Structure formats: C-alpha cells, structure tokens
Amino acid sequence: MTAYILRRLLLVIPTLWAIVTINFFIIQVAPGGPVDQFIAKLQGIDSGVMEQVSGEGKAEITKTDIKEKSTYRGAQGLDPEVIAEIEKRFGFDKPIHVRYFKMLKDFLLFDFGNSLFRGGSVIGLIVERIPVSVSLGLWSSIIIYLVSIPLGIKKALKHSSRFDIWTSTVIIVCNAIPVFLFAILLIILFAGGTYFNWFPLRGLVSVNFHELSLIGKVLDYFHHMALPTLALVIGGFATLTFLTKNSFLDEISKQYVTTARAKGLTENRILYGHVFRNAMILVIASFPSAFIGLFFTGSMLIEVIFSLDGMGLLGFQATLQRDFPLMFSTLYIFTLMGLILSIISDITYTIVDPRIDFEKNS
Amino acid sequence: MKDALLTIENLSVSFQMGKRTTRAVENVSLFLQKGETLGIVGESGSGKTVTAMSILRLLPGSAVYPSGAICFNGKNCLTIPDDDIREIRGNRISVIFQQPMTSLNPLHRIGKQVKEILFLHQDISHAEADKKALSWLERVGLKNPATKLSSFPHQLSGGERQRVMIAMALINEPDILIADEPTTALDVTVQAQILDLIRDLQKELGMAILFITHDLGIIKRIADRVAVMKDGQIVETNVPDIIFNSPSHPYTKHLINSEPKGKPDPVDDRDETLIDVSHLKVFFPIQKGILRRTVDYVRAVNDISFTLKKGRTLGIVGESGSGKTTAGFAILKLNRSTGKILLGKNSLNDLDKNKIRELRKRMQIIFQDPFGSLNPRMSVAEIIGEGLSIHNPGITPKDEEEKIIVVMEKVGLDPETRDRYPNEFSGGQHQRIAIARALILKPEFMVLDEPTSSLDRSVQFQVLELLKSLQKEFHLTYIFISHDLKVVKSLCHDIIVMKDGVIVESGPSEKIFSHPEQEYTRQLIATAFH
Amino acid sequence: MKKIHEEQWNRFKANKRAYYSLYLFSFLFLISLFSELIANEKPLLIYFDGGFYCPFIKEYAETSFGGEFETTADYADPYVIELINAKGWIITPIIPFSYHTINYNLEGPAPAPPSRANWLGTDDRGRDVVARLLYGFRISVLFGLTLTLFSSAIGITAGAVQGYYGGTVDILGQRFIEIWSSLPTLFLLIILSSVVQPNFWWLLGITLLFGWMSLVSVVRAEFLRGRNFEYVTAAKALGLSDGRIIFRHVLPNAMVASITFMPFILGGSITTLTSLDFLGFGLPVGSPSLGELLAQGKANMQAPWLGISSFVVLSVMFSLLVFIGEGVRDAFDPRKVY
Amino acid sequence: AEEGSIVSTRFSLRDTPKYKEGFTHFDYVNPDAPKGGSITLSSTGTFDSFNRYSQRGDVAEGSDDLYDTLMKGSDDEIDVLYPLIAEKLEYAKDHTWIIFYIDKRAVFQDKKPITADDVVFTFHTFMEKGVPHFKSYYKDVAKVEALDSQRVKFTLKLPRIDLLHSLAGLNIIPKHYWEKKDFSEPATEVPLGSSGFTIDSFKMGQYVVIKRLKDYWAKDLPVNKGRHNFDFIRYDYYKDEAVTLEAFKAGEFDFRSENVATQWATLYTGDNFDKKMVLKEEIPHEIPQAMQALIYNTQREVFKDIRVREALIYAMDFEWMNQHLFYNQYTRTRSYFQNTEYEAKGLPSKEEIACLDPVKDKIPPRVYTHEYKPPVTDGSGNIRPQLREALALLKEAGWEIKDKKMVHKTSGKPMEFEVLLYSPTMERITIPVQDNLKKLGITLNIRRVDTTQFINRLRERDFDMVSGGYSANAFPSSNLKVAWHSGYLDSTYNTAGVTDPAIDYLVEKIDQHQTDKAALLSYGRALDRVLQWNFFVVPEWHLSKFRIAYWNRFERPAVRPKYSVGFPDTWWIDKDKDDKLPKRNTSK
C-alpha cells in the first residue's frame, strides 16, 4: 500500500506535465487569442457571451455614450502597427516553443504570473475569490448532505410509500428548476422592490460590515448568504438523496443487518452504525475531495446574479477572454489538487472498506 | 406448559413475492421452558430457520404471518411494538445464525461487533467491555483472540466467524438462545468445547435453548426434547430417547436411519497422479495503520505438499482455522500462492490466466459459504446453467434447461424453484445449489469445502451417494474438506490432517482412522466417534 | 421472454409510478417524433384546382397556386391562403406554426402572451412557444438519450475494466482519464463553433468525448469492492471469462450508483445542451431549444410564460425519467417485494 | 506671443465658441445649485484597479474623473475647449506647435502645483506606457518641452490642428506620484489625482464611493461652476441586468438609464412608480447617432454588385420589427451623420454638386436625382411590394429563381451567405431578415461566435456580412478616412471593405478641410449621399431619446446640455423631495 501511494504520488508529475502540455498546445493553436480579445475590448465589444449570462447590453441600439466623444478612433479599428504592438505585449512575438518552455519553468517554480486582463496576480485573484467560493460551497454542501442523506435513508425505509413518492417528486422538480431563473425569482420576490424586501441583493456582506458587532457580523453574513445558498442547493438534493436511498435499499436486506437487528439495535443505529458505511462507500470516499472542493466551488450564474466574485465566474471569464495565464494556472493548480485528492479518495476507499485493494486482479 | 418461557402457537409463515406465495411454515406449535433445550431437526428447507427467526421477527419484509402467536413473557412477539421487541433481541433472546460467513458486518472489526451488543444492553465501560469480549472469544476457543478482535470478518476462517457469532450470542447471557446450526463449521473438538460451554451457561443461568441442527449426535447429547420438522410442519415432538429409539413418524425413521455409512469404493493403485502439490504456501499480510504497512504475515498455508491420484478422494480435516479452505483455494488458483501445483501435466502456477480459465471446466469447487458464492441477482437456473453454456457454447437453451432440471433433482432441489433468487432459499438449499452448479459441469476434479454441513442426514446421504456414483462412473477426483469425520470416513481414500497451516499427518483413510499417529488426530477421532 | 425477464418486467410494472411514467414518456416522445405533423406552418394537405398537394413533404412554389413568386409558398401569407381557398381548401396542422415560423400577425409586441393563436404565447422573436417546446423536447430527448446511452456504456465499461483488473490497467486508465478530463470542454466548443457551424451531431460528439467520464470513478470504486466478493471468486472458479464476470456478476451488483445516476445523467445531458444553448455555443441560431427559451425567459422577466413553460417541460421530463429509473432499479432488485 | 501665432483662452476646431471670454458658467447649469448630499448609482461587472490607464485590470467607476485635462469642452458644443488647468493657449497659425499656459493656481490633490513638467511627464508616460494606439495617434508629435514651470510646448512634425486640439484634452497626471510607480500596471490604491474628485472608500469589485473635494482649486472656474453638486457618488456593482433593475426598483440606487425597449415598456411599473416616488422620463435629444447596421463585406463576390446590396435591404422590415419587437421606440437610421446638420436630405445643393463634380461619373446617378430613403413597409409583416422590388433588382443583377432558390444565371450558384454576430440580441434582429430572405429563395446563415472569434474573423476579413456599425459622427472628421478609405483595407478599419475612388476622394477632401466649416458641410453631405446610394449597409435604427428613471429626489437646470443628459453632472438634490421618500439603503 505504501508503495502504491508512493507510486501514485510520483505519477502525479508526468500526468501534470502531460495535462499542461496538451492544454497548452490546444489552446495556443486555436484561432483567436488574447490579442483579439484585447482589440475587442478596445472596440467596446468585450461583452459577448457574458451578455447572454448577465443580460447586460442586450440593447438593440448602440449606447449613446454620454461621456465619450466621437473622436475615439479605437472604436473603428486598429492600425496594424498597433496590433503588432499588442501582440508583442502578450508575448505572441515569440515562437511557440519558447513560450511553452517559459511556462513550464514558471510552473515548476510555482510562479503563475499575472492575469492578462485583470489587475493582480493569478494567485491573488484566486485567493480573493476564496471567501465567496467557500461560503457558497460550505453552506450548500452542508445543507445538501444534512438533508439528502437522512432523507434518502428514510425513503429507503419507506420505499414506495406515499412519503417516498411525494418527496421524490419534490426533489426532482426542484432538480429541474433552472438555477438562474430560480435565483432571479428569489431576488424579485424577496429582495426586490416589488414584493418583499427582506434580503440583500448583492455581495457577501454589507458595506458597513466592519462596523458591526460580532453577532451583527454573523447575522449580516447569513443574511447575505441565504438567497444564494438556497438557489444553489435547490437542485442539489436529488442525486445524493437517490444515491443514498438506492444504496441503502441494496444493503438493507443483507444478512448482517438481520444480525444487527437481532442484537437489539434500534433501526437508526442499524442504519447509521452498520448500513451507512457499507452503503455509502462512494459518498464517504468522495468526501475528502468534496470537502476540499468546497474551497473552490463556483457557480457562475449564482455569482452573476448575486454579484459575488467567486471561482465560477473567474474561470468562465478567463476562458472567454483567453486569459491564458489565468486559464493555465487555474488548470495547473486545480489539476494538481485534483490529482492529490484522487489519491486521498482512493486511500479512503481502503480505509472504509478493508477488502479493497488496488492490486492486479489475480 | 403454563410456565413455559416461550410458546409458539399455530405459527404459519409464508413468503409473498409478487403473485407467488411460498408457504414455509404451517401451524407450528412449540414451547420452551426455562433451562430446557429443545432440539429441532428435520429436512433441509422444512422451515426450521424460518420458525426460529419468526420469534424475534427477523424475517425479511416479504414474510407474512397468516396465523399464529409467539408468546414470550406473556406478550405476543409478533404484535408487540418495535421498541419492545428490540428490548428482547440480543438481551433476553439471542440468535446464532445459520450463515456465520455472511452474518457479520464486513466493514466492522470483530471487536467492535462483539462489544456493541454489550454496550447496547449493559452499562459497561470500554475497558471492561474489552476485557469481556476478549474473555468470551477465548471461551469459544478462538486462538489469538486479541488479534482476532482487531480483524475484519473476511480475515477469519468459517469456523472462526461462527465462533464469533456464538460469542456474540452468549455474551449477554440471554434467557433464550436460538442456535441455528451453530457448529457446522467447527471441528469436533471445538464443537465439543462449545457445547460444553453452552451447557455450562445453561446450568448457571437457567437459559433455555432452541437448538436447530442436522447433527443427530449433538441432539442426542444435549436436547431435552426434540421436534422433527418436515415440509413446514412439526411431525413429531418427544424426548430424544423415544425419537431415536422408537420414532413414530416415517420421516423421523428415515432420518435416523440415514447415517453416513460404508466405505469409499476401492481404487486401482495404477491410477495416474492428477494433482501434485509441492511446497504450497499462502501468506496473508497483516497490515497496520492508514498506510497499511505490512508488519507480519498470517501463514495460513505454510508449505504443504501432497499428491492425489485420479479417481480418488482426499479428505482434509483439521482444526478450524488451520488453512483448509485457503489450501483448497490455492490448489484451484483462486488466491495468490507460491509453490508448485500440477493438474495432470499443467503447472497451474505457471500458466497464464486464459489457459487456467480453459482448465476450469475440469476443476470445480464448492464453497464453504454457499450463500456468499451465489450471485444474489441471478436466478438459480442462471447460476447453475451458467458454467454449462460457457463451456459448451453450442448448447441449446432447451438442453440446458433439461440438464439444469436433472441436476437439481439429483441434489434434491425442486426444479420448479429454479427461477427464484438465492435469497429465497434455506441454508441447505444454498448448499445444494452450489453443489449442482459444480456437478453440472462434470468436472474431473473437485474441491468440496464442507459441502454437506447444512444438509440433513437424508439429503446428505443422497448427495454423498451421488458424489460416489459420479466418481465411480466418471473416475472423478475429489478433495473433501470436512469436519464431519463420519462423512470423511465414508468417502475418502486418503486423509490429510492440518493444523496451523501445516500437514501434521497424512495417509490412507483406514490407517489414519485406525492408527492415528498424532495426538491431535487421535483426539479428533475420539471426539467424533465417541 | 425468459421467465426471469418476465419477473423483472412484473417488478417494474409493480412500481406504478414508473410504469405510468414510462408510458407517458414514450407517448410524449412519440408525439414529438411527429412534430412536423402537429406543429407546422406547412399545411398537411391542400386541394387546389383539382389536384392534391402535400406541402409538408414537398415544397411547392407560390406560382403553383397561381401566385407571383417562384419561391416556396409561404402558407401563412394571407395572399397565398386566399389564392388557394379560391380554388380549393387547406388542412393545416393543429398548431399552424413550426418552431421557426414567425407569427407576423401578433397583436402587440413580442413576446406575446398566450392567446388563441399561440397557446403559450410567443417568444421574443414572435415564434410560437408550443411549437418550439415540442421540437425542443424532441431534440433534447434525442440528444439526452443518445448521449446517456453512449456515455454510460463507455463510462461503465471503462470504470468496470479499471476496477476489475486493478494494477497497471487501473493506474494507466486513471491517468488517461485525468489527462482527458483536464481538456477544456467549453473552450473546445467555442473553438469548434468558430470552425464549423456546430450542429446536433457535432455537439453530441464533443459532449460525448468529454462526457463519458462521469460514471467512471464510481463504477471503478464499486468494482474494486465487488471483485472481492465470494460469488465473483465462484464465477472465476467456474471458468468464466473476465468479460462475463464483469458484466454478469460484478456489474449487476455494482450498479447502484450507475442506475441512480442514469436518469440524472440523462437530465444532465439535456441540461448540457440547454446550457450550451443558453451560453450561445449550442445548436445553430434559430434551432428549437429549451435552453434558448430559458435564456429568453431570463431576459424577458415581463413574459413569465417563457420561463414557466420551459421549466414545466423540463421538470416533467426529469420527473418521468427519474421515476422510470426507480422502476428499473426495482426491477433488478431480487429482494424487491412487489 | 511668438510670431505668427494665435493666443486664446478658447480653442475651437471649426465653430466660433458659444461662450465668450470671461463667461462665468455654462448655460446648462444652475450656478446656484445647492451642493451636498450623496447619491448611489449602479455599475455592471467588477473592478480591481483605479488606474484608468493600466494595460490590464478592470477600472473602478470614478477612476476616469481623478484627472483634469488642460482644457475642457462644454456639453453643448462639439470640439470647443475652455480653460481648466491651462488658462490659455498659444498655437502656430500653421498648426505645427502649441503652447499651453498653466494656471498658477492649479494644484494636484496633494496641493503640489501642477507644472509644465507634469504635462511633459504625462505625455511621455502615455506614449511609453499608455494604450497602444495612443502612441500611433500621437506619432506626429515631434517634441514636448517645458518652456518654464507654467508653459509647455508641443511641436508637431507636420501641421495638424486636430492633433493640437486633442492634446488639450490630455489628462494630467502628477509626476511626483507616478515617477515611482508603474503606470501600465493596475493600481489597487487610489492614485493622486488632479481633479476635484477622489475615491473615498471602496471594496474591490463591490462598490466605490467618489468624493467631491471641497477645497478643489478649480471649483469656481467657469467650466465647473454649477456642476458636481453631490458630495458623494457611490457606485454599487452588479453583475446581472435583471438584478440591477430589480435593485433600482427596490431603491438600492437612484438613477438608471434604460437601453432595452422591452424593459422600458414593460418593467418600469409598480407602486413606487404610481406614487411618483420613482419617475420615468423620456427626454428627446439631438445627439449624433451611430449608423448601426448589417454591413456587407463588399470584397465578397456577391456583394460587389450594388444592385444585390440594394435588393437585400428590402428584406429588413423595419416597421414590423419596430412595432413587434421594439414597442415602436426606434427611428430608422438613414444617414451616416444622423442627427447632425451634415445629414444629407433632399437633393444635393449647388455646393455639394460642386464637391461631387470631380468624381461625377464614379458615383451612383441617383445621388443627383433622389433623396435616399430606406424602404418603408406597412408593418403588417407582409412585404410583397418590397420583395417584388428586390426580385426585380436581383434579376437585373443576373440572378434568377430556379427550383425555388435564388441562383446566379451564369454560374448557377445559389445565393447563400452568412451574417456574423457576437451578441444574442442581434439574433433577434437578424432572424426576421433571414425569414424574409427565404421568401426570395436566399439562404442567410446566422452565425454567432464569441467576441474573440468575432474580432479574429473581422481582422481576417473572413465574413460575408457582419452586424456592427459606424460610430456616430458629430461632424465629418478625419476618422472617416479610416472607416471608408481604400487605403485601410488591410487593417481592422473599413469594415465594409470599400474601395471606391469617389469615396476615397471625398474622405481625403474632408480630411483636408477639417477647420473649414462650410466645406465640411458640403463634403460631409456629399459623402453621406454617396455612401447612402452605394448601399454598403442594411441600416438599422437609433433612438433620439434618453430613457431614464430616477428616484424623485433631484432637481435639474431648466436647460439640458445639448449632447448629454446632464446627470449626475448638473443635477442636485432637492431637500424637500428627498425628505418625502421612504428610507432606503442608498445613503453612504
């Protein structure tokens, strides 16, 4: 086992290298790059897809910009020299292999550089977004786990009962709710000017957060988190609940459960003490990674709608903007993390179920 | 009967699977008094287990009770609230299940499972519980009880698991012990030890025992009264003396008379060697910590060698946990082993997987834990027929079906039940399904690991006869692992006695039985034929 | 049908919800397969001047009916209708709009609220919502079913092989998947949409290429466990091939996660398509798409019928699928009491 | 003053400045407007930098306002400048150099005086570290020198008044602050500015509060009098449009200008609107409008034929779209100088004809005989008459309908082309066009790509038709050259790919007459006509109104600046109204 883990850890290196390399070449040879994006920005058409997501700029008319006078030439196009200049700035004047090796070197040294389009370093950008991501991830996961697992178990026990049917229906319908519509609905109903103005519309905390007492801070924070979390979890119960239910159904009629019952255990202790571990290997083993994954949860639409700066939007925009350093670095960091997590998750398997090993099948 | 501890009146149990109803128990009435041992014997599949399980309402959801009442302490166990029955379970009434192999939670360490029941019904500290668990494992005759406490069930042998079950059932010193074939996987010496233990407890606590077994010897020894079951009904109840000496029901007579007797058929010395095992070793690593460092090995099979000629039966006997099953597995290349194994001219340890697969039709195994070896999601017909269709690709579905029916009949199973799933069968029936699955391939070599432990005498007789006749007809070779020395004696040409992973004695059957050399062997034989 | 399948079918049927869901779903899907007959701007049949015309199969020029243009007749045009009615009659489908037909005769601005002509109103381009839902449902379901089928088949096989064989196969397989899954799907789709006009098959291909991995890890885990079960050893002892052991013995007992996830994967496939459409990297502009309708619903908060109707269609579809999935699970559960 | 130079306190390119020397305030302000109060506004997206000139980063609202320019224009004239940092200027009659005289009172926000050195530093910094096209635009500046602490001189390589004029618009940055900092990098602290505003507080990406500096040295200069009446302006950042609107209605911020017709028509309702707590107003204006259009790539074979280009215009049924998609809010655009006096109306005047004479036979004859009007339909969606016209034109151009498809008579190739879009909104607009073209047997493929791809293909000129536009022209500027001259074919300019000698001639002429108002008038109109009759685009529409809604707490001057809505520049808070509003979240 120790040897296995060691081998797995060593394998991280070539894997990471392959990932970075393949991605680098795919992304670099694809037509269109930061230069185009930069030009688009100069010409004032940098919204694009975000517009579909955020609904921004869906005007049928070009904005009559009050401030900008008509002399701005950039809006009409750019001279070739200017474009050459821009290309140089983005490093596209160098041949591809030079750029590739530079990136490899930087990554080896964990030097991720700066974003092309945003202020700040890549690491800085990610760190900045952690509070939002953790908040969204943590609360939504807690709620989902706390609801889905007991619910799933209860449904397994009452399989085919009326309770089972109506809970199924509810969670499935919730699952089908498009997140962004629901989020907007929440805002209109509970945070807008038309119905109830109960919750704040935007942000993670209030403007005057630093002036609040500790309790005030906590309340303020949850006040802000309530709607986004609700929107995020609403569709999230279904899979875990059903997985729990079905796994339990599979286990619950096994002989060892009868043994446990014969010992005089209460149903709950049987379920949580005995069946749980057997039934939920998948869930348990995925938990460490799910837990660490919490720190990087992103849900682009929720972030957009509640005006939060989280990972989801960051990644999406990086892709759209062809912000290569941001794209590669997030890829690198997350992959590295993902690789380690998969090792942890594999180890967890063997801890949860001692019969599991990774040896070659004899 | 008024002061009976437990009374079962007119109990009927059916299983409702969709439109199909299986009647398992019909109008059974029993009672059990304090300090008394009631033995239940009977045909395999006659409803013994179902009756016993009904007492604590442990049957699956498909069970329905058309009639009957089970009174314990003046209350009807079938109708009292869940909380009340829970109070009784494991505390007032304990059960030893028929299937020790699958009855333990595979993911919990033995210690945890044993101690759990203590914490549940007693107010006890952890240290005390540890001590108690340890002492009980010792009492049921487990070796190295301390290591066993931190083992997982799959790391124990069949007999060891069974003893863990027994310890769990006894540890709370219940009023009633329901023991469903508690000693099937135990060698005779341990068996005797366990029975003594139970009897001591009974004396000490006035415990009542419901003892289900096929082993009439045991019944004779410990039962105060005996009930004989057949086809879901109690056909006769009486004190052992009368049952054994002047049985009234024809079935009882039949049962008592079908003792395994006779000798193995004589064989020719010129037969060629089929199996040649030399220096076979199977070590299981003992791992510690999260990283699972290997700190030591369990030397389950430690350098054994023997040869077996074609057309003969080799019996492997020995203490529980001595490595018999492991050795059987190793011979068929079902686990990792070192050493040389020759099947005819093929060296199994050197062949690649595909070659071995081709050889598999020629060698078969019947698992000690028949239930575990049956795929729960395949019907019995599929289970039995599968090997057939694989090894005879051309076979028509009709032929296959016919063959399945024939073999089922041969092992005493109702062919009508072939579309059911394994969970709908009794312990003995599982065993017969497993036997049928192996036999249908007509393999030239078979490892039979306790193939008849859950079978009643009559069926056992039938199966053994079948094995013998097949052997004679097709010149088959068997390795027969068993604790039942009578059966071994009647079937085996040669015998190996194992202890702690090594062969302590081997030789022709008669010689071993008449002149055992080792003290251990002598003790075994003495206990068995006592 | 073998007896065992019959039993399985009975068990499935015993789950009433699943049974009815299957019927309803098949019915809806079947109907949507004939969308062209139900919602179409082209009449089903025209009798004109002694001859019969079948415009929904064949294109006729306006001049065939005595009109002036030699291009395909626009049967929504009152001029054309008049021409035909003068010398014959027209049978139109129940919904006289196809998914792309713009209803020019709207009372007010689009999106128009539900009315006699447009039962669920129109979208913000003046197209009939019912027609778009119908066609959109068909495309979504076809996409979802194909994607689920293939991606699950590949994913389960990959997971099964990895988990069953373990060792090097597992190690290499895992690495491959790690590398493969790191490829930026969205980016590739964006690039693709710049190179070709992405259509149904392109999208299916790309999403399949990157979508099959969702089941691999769970199946692998279940196999790592399942391969140690006694009955698997028994199957090995029987001399079964690895393939058969994997698919007949381990898989059915390691299907909990797969069976549970399957309806959600289907739902997820549909969501993938809708979100691609939503983001604008999906089907070509103008295609009937639930995602596009949702996007419109968001952009037109004043027209709730857009969001609501697409949501209802999606949730009905999901619910039916999950219920069917539950039935399938029950059907394969030997201990299930029915 | 040097020989052959002009000294002035005002600097106009063409017109005589509206405001006389010594004016005290602009016409469109209330010089006595009460100052004070704070307001909240919204912004979309996020920000992470306060350096407006960094090459990356999203700048915060208000970062623009941190700096004053040398001179400042009014909002009711075009290209006329009045003193701000520079109290006067002097420039060569031959337009080769200019000297700015810096006001002695002028100080940065840290009270250090603004000197000529700072201007020099500013220019160099922009050249070296500013946006790339700054460098290319000012490449004709030969030299910048500080003559003394108050005077700075720019010398050009060749005479160009527009360059001199635009130099007056330089935002002046403090040398002592930026010397030690990298100007091209985003700033996370608020930089030292030269204007009357600074950023008071902020939370990155979430909000920023702009503070009016009460001791601003120039607060009573004529260009500032009566303006900037709020003490604090706070910008809250939203990311989603629907949420922003909802926030506005909930009173989270004070003012909103709407740019979506449907929303304007349907979503500005509710209690607060009924109670007149929120006011919804349409304010007409005469701001020059851009030519928004579907632009043909005339380099493509199909679109080389002017008849084809003309024919396809008939497929856009503006009247139906306006009624059914835009709530009748828009007006069809017909001119490249929409809403200016340069717009060509009626028939060409004598002067115009004179301008056109040299290229007479290279321009479409209808320039002389017809006034250009985009086709008009009855709005019923039935456009038979228009299609008939289109068909006729196409037939004339050598196309015919075969097997219900429009094919070329000689090559037999069907007419099929693609319109390139990046915005989902444009889909809504092009789909009806597609539908109408289908009736002509023409296949229009709508292709939506992301902006990067969009630009990429634009750069490579790999498109048939693109949805875009020509920016508004307040007057015929030299920028017309880059938009239309054949010399710009190989750049990202000249979207339509026009190579027309007549047009080349006209834009060159315009370039040469930048300061001659009368000539520009004729040349501008002449060019407009020629462009119109060449059908380079399928013109769309524009809106000559501000659609604004605001919480009822403001008062504004009676006169609105001609070219702007005036908010938040000239408005002020009316205490009485403000008190009547319920308490909201908008206070600072």
Ligand SMILES: Nc1ncnc2c1ncn2[C@@H]1O[C@H](COP(=O)(O)OP(=O)(O)OP(=O)(O)O)[C@@H](O)[C@H]1O
């Ligand atoms: N869960 C079940 N579903 C359906 N039928 C069952 C079920 N359990 C047992 N049976 C049937 O009930 C009958 C009685 O079973 P039971 O287990 O009591 O037999 P038994 O007397 O204990 O036999 P054995 O000695 O073989 O263990 C058998 O015929 C069996 O097929």
Ligand SMILES: Nc1ncnc2c1ncn2[C@@H]1O[C@H](COP(=O)(O)OP(=O)(O)OP(=O)(O)O)[C@@H](O)[C@H]1O
């Ligand atoms: N997977 C394993 N890991 C560790 N130890 C094991 C494992 N399997 C078996 N053992 C140990 O190996 C020894 C031999 O086991 P085996 O099952 O061969 O015994 P057996 O002779 O068949 O006994 P029984 O008669 O009780 O079935 C036992 O002590 C057991 O605890």
Ligand SMILES: [Mg+2]
């Ligand atoms: Mg039994």
Ligand SMILES: [Mg+2]
């Ligand atoms: Mg054994």
